[in-house]
Amino acid sequence: MKKNGKLLIVDDNKSVLSSLKLFLKHHFELLDICSNPNQIPGLITKDKYDVVLLDMNFSAGVNSGNEGLYWLREVLKLDASLVVILFTAYGDVNLAVNAMKEGATDFILKPWDNKKLLATLQSGVELHRTRVQVEKLEQQKNYLQKDLNQQFVNIIGESDAIKEVLSTVKKVAATDANILILGENGTGKELIAREIHQLSSRKKNIFLGVDLGALSDNLFESELFGHVKGSFTDAKEDRIGRFQAANKGTIFLDEIGNLSMPMQAKLLSILQNRVVTPIGSNQQDEIDVRLICATNANIQKLISTDRFREDLLYRINTITIELPPLRERDNDVLIIGEYFLKQFAQKYGKKLPVIHPEAKEKLVSYSWPGNIRELRHCMERAIILTDSEVLQSKDFHLEQKDSHVSFGSKPMSLEEGERVIIENSLKRNRGNISQVAKELNVGRQTLYRKIEKYNILH
Incomplete structure (x- = not known):
């Protein structure tokens, strides 16, 4: 006989x-x-039940049912998805109606019929698991909606460098192999991850991206693996993690090089066992996800300096895809740039301008330290500010910045100086936020606020 349900x-x-x-x-x-x-709160916090069979009266000589109604409310405060079935020796119809209004699922009279009792409890188990599944689907829907609200451009380009990347993408997409995408900031690592997903057998399921660089260690487990209500101060309800939300689909872990060593160990355990345990729960959830990771960091250097686990690297890089920086993609700069111009001309209701040949030379010869992200920003700014049908060199503000040489040689405000210092540190550390924060001796969240304040490309 198969046992099913927790009671x-x-x-x-x-x-x-x-x-x-x-x-x-x-x-x-x-x-x-x-x-x-009085032991109910401790028991419910300890174990994840499907059904609570709750007596209506606990004090001698009392048969009003008020005690049962009180504990019914307390149970549902602890876990609103629980199925509570009330148990009483007094067949009061009004009491039953009140109990149902308060959230009880059913009502059983003593003495009970074994078959009817068993059927009611088993139905309660199925109802609870349906409620949990509906809640998970609702949370998955919320994750998916957030993802759909983001806008991403297509992969554009005709250079040999990008063609080689796309050829590799087509080969690996049909498999479930774990992928590691390497490349500078702004080279389109997430676009490549999405393309792999769209060409895979999982394309009908969710693609879920997670920026690990923006997660503190305190939030890491809750965000990735979920938590149960009451497991910590702000855990006001059960919440599934990103791994559970991406089940049957693809999860993209961006900036994996920023993970601390303790978090790397936890991630490795999840990948090895293919199960996650939400914070505060003793119940394991099996996961079936396609894993794609990305970083702009030098992983081998991180390993040699004991900042990245070699065994984790083996888990995440069955296939490695290296994205070329924009400066190594020949005339793709113009192809992508004209794509953005058209996009922003439509967005701002302007006539699409053409780019003067001298301006084209300027665009192609520029080093593009911010890669495609910087190019997009450049084209949007040009569309907003121009009133001409032809974009000249002066319409693109791309002067190479040697601010680390000229810093302090001319008057500047404190804020201007702060911006230059942050920009130079970002370049030196190839956009690695953790390294920049350490070098500048500031918190990572403070650094993010300043980057946003000064509109620094990184």
């Missing part, structure tokens, strides 16, 4: 508890009994 029975009559346990233990995977209702 908690609360009744002050120990002989009733013994009888129920003897009968029901063969039908449920977990069966706990309790004679003192």
Whole structure:
């Protein structure tokens, strides 16, 4: 006989508890009994039940049912998805109606019929699991909606460098191999990850991106693996993690080189065992995801300096794809730039300008330290500011910045100086936020605020 469901029975009559346990233990995977209702909060926090069978009266000589209604409310405060079935020896119809209004799922009279009791409890298990599944689907829908609200450009280009990348993408997409994408900031690592997903057998399921560089260690487990209500101060409800939300689909872990060593160990364990355990829960959730990771960091250097686990690298890079920087993609600069010009001309209701040949030379010869992200920003700014049908060199502000040489040689405000210092540090550390924060001796969140304040490309 297959045991299914987790049941908690609360009744002050120990002989009733013994009888129920003897009968029901063969039908449920977990069966706990309790004679003192004050133990309910601790038991529910400890274990994830499907159904609570709750007596209506606990004090001698009292049969109003008010105690049962009180504990019904307390149970549902702890977990609103729980199925609570009330148990009483008094067949009061009004009491039953009040209990249903308060959130009870059903009402069973003593003495009970074994077959009817078992059927009611098993139905309760199915109802609870349906509620949990609906909640998970709702949270998955929210993740998916956030993803759909983001706008991403197509992969554009005709250079040999990008053609080689796309050829590799087509070969690996049909497999479930783990992929590691390497490249400077702004080279389009997430676009490549999405293209792999769209060409894979998982394309009908969710693609979920996670920026690990923006997650503190405190948030890492909750965001990736989920938590149960009450597991920490701000855990006001159960929440699935990104891995559960991406089940059957693809999860993209960006900036994996920024993970601390303790978090790397936890991620490695998840990838090895293919299960996650939400914070505060003892229940493991199996996961089936396609893993794609990305970083702009030099992973081998991180390994040699004991900042990245070599065994984790083996887990995430069955296939490695290296994205070329924009400066190595020949005339793709013009192809992508004209794509952005058209996009922004439509957005701002302007006539599409052409680019003067001298301006084209300027664009192609520029080093593009911010890559495609910087090119996009440049084209948007040109469309906004120009009133001409021909974009000249002066319309593109691309002077190479040697601010680390000229810094302090001319008057500047404190804010201007701060911006230059941050920009130079970002270049030196190839956009690695953790390294920049360490070098400048500021917190990572403070650094993010300043980058946003000064509109620094990184």
